[in-house]
Amino acid sequence: MNKDILLCGVGGQGTVLASKLIAAAAMREGHTVHSAETIGMAQRGGSVTSHIRIGDDIGSPLIPFGSAEMILAFEPAEAVRNLHYLKPDGILIVNRTPVKPTTESLHETGYDGVKEITYLKTKCNCVVIDGEALCAPFGSARYLNMIELGAVSATGMLGISEETLLAELEAQVKPQFVETNKKAFLAGREAGRKNETE
Amino acid sequence: MKKEYVMGNGAIALGALAAGVNLVAGYPGTPSSEIIENIAKYKNGNVHIEWSVNEKAAMEVAASAAYCGARTLVTMKQMGLNVAADALMSLAYVGVKGGMVVVSADDPGPISSQTEQDTRMFAEFARIPVFDPSSPEEAYQMIQDAFDYSEKYETPVLFRPTTRVCHAYASIETPEDTHPKAYEGFVKDSKKWVIFPRLSFQNHAKMEQRNPKIGKDFSSYRYNQVTGSGKKCVIASGVSYAYAKEYLKDHAEVRFVKLATAYPFPEEFVLHALEGVEEVLCFEELSPYIESALLKCIGANGLPVKVSGKLTGHVPVSGENSSESAASIIGAFLGETPVSAGIDVSDRPELPIRPPVLCAGCPHRASFYAVKRAMAGKKSYFCGDIGCYTLGNAMPLDMVDTCLCMGAGITMAQGLHWMDQDATCFAFVGDSTFFASGMTGVVNALYNDANMVLCVLDNSTTAMTGHQPHPGTGRNMMGNVVDKVSIEKILEGMGVTKILTVNPLDLNVAVAAVQKCAELSGVKAIIFKSPCVAITKPAGKVTISDKCIGCKKCIREIGCPALIIRDGKVTVDETLCTGCGLCAQICPVNAIGGADHE
Numbered sequence: 191m192n193k194d195i196l197l198c199g200v201g202g203q204g205t206v207l208a209s210k211l212i213a214a215a216a217m218r219e220g221h222t223v224h225s226a227e228t229i230g231m232a233q234r235g236g237s238v239t240s241h242i243r244i245g246d247d248i249g250s251p252l253i254p255f256g257s258a259e260m261i262l263a264f265e266p267a268e269a270v271r272n273l274h275y276l277k278p279d280g281i282l283i284v285n286r287t288p289v290k291p292t293t294e295s296l297h298e299t300g301y302d303g304v305k306e307i308t309y310l311k312t313k314c315n316c317v318v319i320d321g322e323a324l325c326a327p328f329g330s331a332r333y334l335n336m337i338e339l340g341a342v343s344a345t346g347m348l349g350i351s352e353e354t355l356l357a358e359l360e361a362q363v364k365p366q367f368v369e370t371n372k373k374a375f376l377a378g379r380e381a382g383r384k385n386e387t388e
Numbered sequence: 389m390k391k392e393y394v395m396g397n398g399a400i401a402l403g404a405l406a407a408g409v410n411l412v413a414g415y416p417g418t419p420s421s422e423i424i425e426n427i428a429k430y431k432n433g434n435v436h437i438e439w440s441v442n443e444k445a446a447m448e449v450a451a452s453a454a455y456c457g458a459r460t461l462v463t464m465k466q467m468g469l470n471v472a473a474d475a476l477m478s479l480a481y482v483g484v485k486g487g488m489v490v491v492s493a494d495d496p497g498p499i500s501s502q503t504e505q506d507t508r509m510f511a512e513f514a515r516i517p518v519f520d521p522s523s524p525e526e527a528y529q530m531i532q533d534a535f536d537y538s539e540k541y542e543t544p545v546l547f548r549p550t551t552r553v554c555h556a557y558a559s560i561e562t563p564e565d566t567h568p569k570a571y572e573g574f575v576k577d578s579k580k581w582v583i584f585p586r587l588s589f590q591n592h593a594k595m596e597q598r599n600p601k602i603g604k605d606f607s608s609y610r611y612n613q614v615t616g617s618g619k620k621c622v623i624a625s626g627v628s629y630a631y632a633k634e635y636l637k638d639h640a641e642v643r644f645v646k647l648a649t650a651y652p653f654p655e656e657f658v659l660h661a662l663e664g665v666e667e668v669l670c671f672e673e674l675s676p677y678i679e680s681a682l683l684k685c686i687g688a689n690g691l692p693v694k695v696s697g698k699l700t701g702h703v704p705v706s707g708e709n710s711s712e713s714a715a716s717i718i719g720a721f722l723g724e725t726p727v728s729a730g731i732d733v734s735d736r737p738e739l740p741i742r743p744p745v746l747c748a749g750c751p752h753r754a755s756f757y758a759v760k761r762a763m764a765g766k767k768s769y770f771c772g773d774i775g776c777y778t779l780g781n782a783m784p785l786d787m788v789d790t791c792l793c794m795g796a797g798i799t800m801a802q803g804l805h806w807m808d809q810d811a812t813c814f815a816f817v818g819d820s821t822f823f824a825s826g827m828t829g830v831v832n833a834l835y836n837d838a839n840m841v842l843c844v845l846d847n848s849t850t851a852m853t854g855h856q857p858h859p860g861t862g863r864n865m866m867g868n869v870v871d872k873v874s875i876e877k878i879l880e881g882m883g884v885t886k887i888l889t890v891n892p893l894d895l896n897v898a899v900a901a902v903q904k905c906a907e908l909s910g911v912k913a914i915i916f917k918s919p920c921v922a923i924t925k926p927a928g929k930v931t932i933s934d935k936c937i938g939c940k941k942c943i944r945e946i947g948c949p950a951l952i953i954r955d956g957k958v959t960v961d962e963t964l965c966t967g968c969g970l971c972a973q974i975c976p977v978n979a980i981g982g983a984d985h986e
Contacts, residue, residue: 200742202964217393217559225557227395229418235949236744249633251523251556254711256730267739274730291742292949295940296784301740313731331963 191221191349192245194253197338198272199264200289201228201238204335208262209240211339211362215354216244226251235292237268244349260347262338264321265289266303269310282314283342283382285321285334317341319381325374333374340378341385352379389561394426396524396553400491401426402562403531407487408569410458411436413446415824416853417465418500419554420493424463425854428865433568437865439856442794442824443468447475447490454484454544455581457571459535463491466505466548467793471825473510479544480514481591482583486571487535488544495551496673496708502774502793504706506674507548508650515595517602518546518651521611522629524558530611530648541602543595550673552627552708603652607660611648614661616640621662622718623647623678624671631714632671635726642722653681662686662693669721670697673709696721746779748950749926749966751918752845754892756780756787757946757970758916759814759843761895762902767811769804773797773826775818776852777845784947788816795825802829802838812906813840820850820858822875827882833911834883841905842884842913844875847920855923879913892916895973921966928967928982930960935979942971942980 195212197205206227213223221244228238241253255274263269263284276282288303310316324337336359343352356372363371392402400423404412412427412435414420428437436453440446443464450460464472469492476490492510495501511518519534521527527549538545579587606612616636621643624632629646636644645661647654662668670679676698686693696702703709703717719726746753756777759770772778772788773796781788790800801815817826822844833840850856857863859873879887886908888901898916905912936958943951943958950964951971972980 201744213393213557223393223557223559226552226555227557229555235747236742247637249630249637250711251552251627251630252711254634254715256728270733270736271739273736274733276731277729278731290952291740292745292947293743293783294740295943295951295953296947298953299740305737306739309737313733 192247193349194258195242195244195260195262195348196253196258196272196275197240197242197262197264198268199238200268201236203264203289204332205238205240205264207362208335208339209242211355211358212348212350213242214362215350215358216242218354218358219350222246224248224251237271239272260342260345262342264334264338266306266310267301270306273310273313276314278314280314281345281347282310282316283338283345284310284316284318285338286318287320287322317345317382317385319378319385324377324381327377328370328374333371336371336374337378337381340375340380341382343375344379344382390564391559391561393557393559394524395422395555395557396527396549397422397555398426399524399528399558399560400531400547400549402430402560403528404461404489404535405430405432405435405566406562407532407535408459408567409435409461409535410486410568410571411450411453412461412463413438413440413449414463415440415443415446415468416850416856417468417493418853419495419551420463420465420491421853421856422554423491424865427461432566435568439858439865441859443472444475447472447479450488451475451479451484451544454486454488456574457486459487459569461489461491464493465501466492466494466507467501467503468492469507469510471794476544477514478583480516480595481588482581483542483591484538484544485542486569487538489531489534489538489547490544491547491549493549493551493554494674497551499551504674506677507546508677509675511546511651515599516543516545517541517606517649518548520626520648520650521549521553522626522646522648523553524556525560526611527553528560528562533609537602541598550626599652603654604656606649606652606654607657609649609654611646612654612657613646614643616642616644618642619664619666620722621645621665621668622671622721623668623682625650625678626673628671628673628709628714631709631711632718634711635715635718639722647678650677650681653685655685658682658685659689662691665693667694667721668696669702669718670695671703671709671714671717672697743782744779745782745947745949746776747921748948748961748964749921749968750776751847751892751916751921751968752777752780753785753946753948754895754898754918754968754970755843755845755916756785756816758892758895758898759902760785760787762899763812763906766906769801769808769811769813771797771801771804771813771815773815773817773821775821777816777818780816782947784944794821795829798826798829798842799832801840802833802836805838805840809839814843815840816843816845819844819846819848819860819875820856823859823873827878830879830882830884830911838911839909840911841902842911844913844915846875846915846917849920849923851920851922855920875915884911884913886910886912887915888913889915889917892918893968893970895970921968926966927969929962929965930967930969930972930980931982932958932960933979933981935977937977937979939976941976942974945974946970
């Protein structure tokens, strides 16, 4: 299997854990994996990406433009910002809930993510999920990463079984949070399925 | 053997442990910080690990340990090598007995650095070998080679990964157990270990005779590789080789050279690789190091080869390379037009920019705000420094007028004072930076009778680089609890007469402390003490009551990311708020409550 997967979002949204789980699950299924993370200053509220490259014949640690089979976008503007990584026939999973930059509170530009979602729908094959609504039952936006992971699993295009992803979730999440994270994963999976049939 | 999925810095750590490293010392700096953390995680047996107070200290600790025949590793980012340069330049003349590898991680871009300096240039300047890995897997193997070469030639060697190698993850196969090397111990020999002009003269000559031999040795080094054949040749090093490989994997008609040892230049290897070649493109980041060395080599050997790269304007002189730049630059060199495979995004809507900001609840925000409020309307200069608190420059705080290098804020406040004695000059320094390079600056101010206010932003950690412990935290990398070194007592011992320690989140007290210090002459210090929010449990969350008149003063004054406008109203982002209560102390109508500081 050769597959490039990009995760993007805003520092603090939990992209790193989601990326770790996908990479570890792919390895558990016997694949060679390389990945790369944004580390340092940008983690403080800046745009962040995780690049996952599955397969043996890898040159660059970063995914070349136009070669990602899938993008998991945790935020609409970040999805647009990284869209050039997607293959024309690739799939984008995107959370419609915007994260407004702090500068937005000082100088309003009216950014609400709506225009971005409309744009994405004209450009590629996308699954839109409502992160805010899906996180609500869990009482925290911190479960967005597991919801995204569930949604991407539902597309069936990840090439990694749901069992393996859940096994990695159990292995990597602190025991007291495993159950809630699993529930979030399943909620994301439902959302991903519904969206596809709509 | 076991497999570990680790970042490049983890691979470097595992490689050093596999090589039997005995002592590891360094100072945190992106992109190098995780090497020492991974050594601590994977070590087995008696390996001494320390976060030294700065890079120079680390270099010296490791140097004398290597005199004992022990294998030692020093880690830092590229600018840390400037701090450690004094030690390294002399050490190059003295040499070592045990293998000593100095990791200096370069940062093309730059992504988290002040400079785009190139450690390969430093290697030539110091006359010592340098290794340049192109991937985490290679870094794991290459650092073991680096120890062997260091021992073989009795010289410290440089090892320079770049950010994309340090932060890339890969699976590394490594022994289940590693064992520190047995070493002889220090053998006194003042003719060897005591540097004097006469010794330097002799050893300088020896180094210059030795280096061509290392270059010859490097000509058969396993990671200097050639693939393909033809009249056109691409030479790359480091991660640029990986980018170039993306484009050249189906181009057997192009000679493709990986140069893993830039200095001493492996001339025999390069001459062999260039047989029959008419044109060479050097694809590298930072300085045109290989390009310059190649031009020298071609000139000296009278070869009819055309060289292009940074010096000819074919490769950008600054910033990092990428798969895309490799495709367009190498494509143009080969007379090809690379096809763009991606989605056309030229019509995309304008996107919000996301400059990094101080975290919600960050005590630095409160410290800056207290100084800002105390000095409102008064002529003041604010000298910043290196750390999270450089972000105090962002609007609406706008509290960093200068930032240069580690510790510079303290001394730069003095320069501004001497040129403008009407102004009150402030220096902001973090706790780790204070220990690393702030103390001499304070003594300088006292001795030269400057007027300044030193603001130590003490959050009890090295936050920016990932929360490493330091002398003020009472914990070291050997896992021991040690006496905390007190910043207050240091300042007192130096002779700073006015030292106030305040909680910056107690706004009125903090403002009063600043006002008091600003009125006094001489060197005054305020220690703003409050722990980093990333390593402490939140105090709670603030709530905004219906008393809110929507004036947005809280947002305009402090720019906390947890204060957002939703449907025209100021609201609290509960996932971000830590309940620090600074906003509650700013609200003119007491509409914000629920925090500690109501």
